Amino acid sequence: MSAENSWVIDGTIENFQQLVLEGSFDRPVVIDFWAGWCGPCKQLAPILEKLAAEYNGKFLLVKVDTEAQEQLAASFRVQSIPFVVAFKEGQPVDQFAGLMTEEQIREWIAGFLPSPAEDLFREGENYEVVEPSTAIEKFRAALDLEPEFHQAKIALSRVLVDQNRLDEARKYLDELTARGFMEPEAQQVQNELDVRENAEEAGDLVEARAAAEANPDNIDLQIKLADALAVAGKLEEAFEICLTIISRDKSSDAATTAKETLIKLFDMAGPSSELVSTYRRKLATLLY
Numbered sequence: 108m109s110a111e112n113s114w115v116i117d118g119t120i121e122n123f124q125q126l127v128l129e130g131s132f133d134r135p136v137v138i139d140f141w142a143g144w145c146g147p148c149k150q151l152a153p154i155l156e157k158l159a160a161e162y163n164g165k166f167l168l169v170k171v172d173t174e175a176q177e178q179l180a181a182s183f184r185v186q187s188i189p190f191v192v193a194f195k196e197g198q199p200v201d202q203f204a205g206l207m208t209e210e211q212i213r214e215w216i217a218g219f220l221p222s223p224a225e226d227l228f229r230e231g232e233n234y235e236v237v238e239p240s241t242a243i244e245k246f247r248a249a250l251d252l253e254p255e256f257h258q259a260k261i262a263l264s265r266v267l268v269d270q271n272r273l274d275e276a277r278k279y280l281d282e283l284t285a286r287g288f289m290e291p292e293a294q295q296v297q298n299e300l301d302v303r304e305n306a307e308e309a310g311d312l313v314e315a316r317a318a319a320e321a322n323p324d325n326i327d328l329q330i331k332l333a334d335a336l337a338v339a340g341k342l343e344e345a346f347e348i349c350l351t352i353i354s355r356d357k358s359s360d361a362a363t364t365a366k367e368t369l370i371k372l373f374d375m376a377g378p379s380s381e382l383v384s385t386y387r388r389k390l391a392t393l394l395y
Contacts, residue, residue: 114159118169120179126169131194135166135219140180140190142173147206148189154209155191158216165220166193193219224253231262239266257283261293268300273307276300298371306334312341326352326361330368337372345372346386353393366390 118126118138127136139155141148152170159168173180173188183192192202193216200219207215221229231245246263249256260279267276280300283293309315309331319325319332329348336345349372352365369390376383 112156112160112168114162114164114166115156115168115170118171118179119176123179126167127194128197130167131198132196134164135200135221136194137166137168137216138183138192138194139168139170140173140183140185140188140192141170142188145188151189151191151206154212158209158212162216162220166216195219222253224249224256224259227252228256228259228262231259235262235266239270242266243270257286257290257293261290261296264293264300265296268296268303271303273300273303277304295374298374302334302337302368302371302375305331306338309335312336312339326364330364333365333368333372337375342372342376342380342382343386346382350386350389350393353390357394366394 116122116126127138130136137155137159139148139152141152155168159166171179173185183190187204189206190202190204193200201215203215227245227249231242231249234242234245243263243266246259246266249259250263253259260283264276264279264283267273267279276296277300280293280297283289284297289297306315309318309328312335315328315332315335319328322328329352333345333348336342336348346369349365349369353362353369356362369386373380373383373387
């Protein structure tokens with residue numbers, strides 16, 4: 108690391124994974140392949156280091172001495188130097204070989220730096236758990252700048268659903284649905300919204316339970332009870348209701364509805380839930 112510039116670091120085969128492949132998920136990483144005998148490298152280096160300091164963390168400059176790091180240079184098939192590669196989210200996104208002017212390099216960097224909307228989106232992600240109201244502001248500000256920023260719409264919908272602001276979330280999810288497809292994370296938010304809306308229609312948990320117990324053959328009321336239980340955090344009881352409906356007649360419309368509901372509840376609980384793993388196995392055993 109440069110003593111004067113914390114955004115310039117010497118790259119080695121040992122730290123490449125952390126600095127570049129993992130680090131480029133936090134910010135773009137620019138790799139400068141150079142050598143001490145290379146005149147153009149000595150002209151390019153001060154420009155890159157100046158810009159790394161000026162951009163102050165917008166990107167990380169990793170300098171790789173090709174003579175000291177022959178294996179790393181060989182993995183990039185470096186034929187001539189200077190050779191400069193930009194990484195973003197673990198993948199190379201652009202490169203150039205030879206010497207460029209400062210103005211040309213600024214234009215090159217602009218091609219992969221996050222936009223102001225992307226910066227706001229990242230800030231929103233950082234606030235999502237600890238300060239949801241601020242996350243909502245950040246995601247909305249990102250969408251003001253880029254109205255078709257779909258990842259921001261998904262994130263905003265997710266926080267709004269979590270805050271039980273269902274009508275607001277529905278607006279953004281309807282816009283995403285109108286494209287004709289849904290990303291898995293968008294579908295997960297959609298599923299949770301459906302569950303919460305259905306539970307809301309059932310009233311509170313006491314009302315939902317009373318209605319279901321008074322009408323045990325009414326599948327709609329049983330599903331509403333399952334949704335209300337899930338929203339109240341009583342997932343296992345909700346899962347059991349759905350499995351019971353499916354077990355009565357696996358080929359019935361009621362079983363199809365219960366299965367669809369159970370899948371939504373699985374999404375709501377999250378893939379890492381041990382309870383979900385258990386009930387996925389129970390569902391598979393029941394169906395197959």
